Amino acid sequence: MIGRLNHVAIAVPDLDAGIALYRDTLGAKVNAPQDEPDHGVTVVFIELPNTKIELLHPLGENSPIAAFLEKNPTGGIHHICYEVDDILAARDKLQASGARVLGGGEPKIGAHGKPVLFLHPKDFTGTLIELEQV
């Protein structure tokens, strides 16, 4: 059901430091920061030959990653994103197998302008999983 790894998202407490690390120290192609007010984050896309890294930084008062950074003050892997062809079919199959889909199970438009869903980390070996329809 799942296809390619679309991205790995890393929450960072200091966006400029994260950008400098990936651009200067690791030598990656780092794009300009993008504010995503609907998602409460600023996102920086880093393009690797086979996938993407996304740096996430809180935006606004009620950012969904604020609590994560409180628990992980130096930052850390926040979620990984797998591609699916049909997000509603994937959701139905997962829910039928007992997996919990976050946010009521209705896809939202993600940072790439495509429908996404998040799966409960406790059902997936402690990892928050994003599914993106491509």
Ligand code: CO
């Ligand atoms: Co993501």
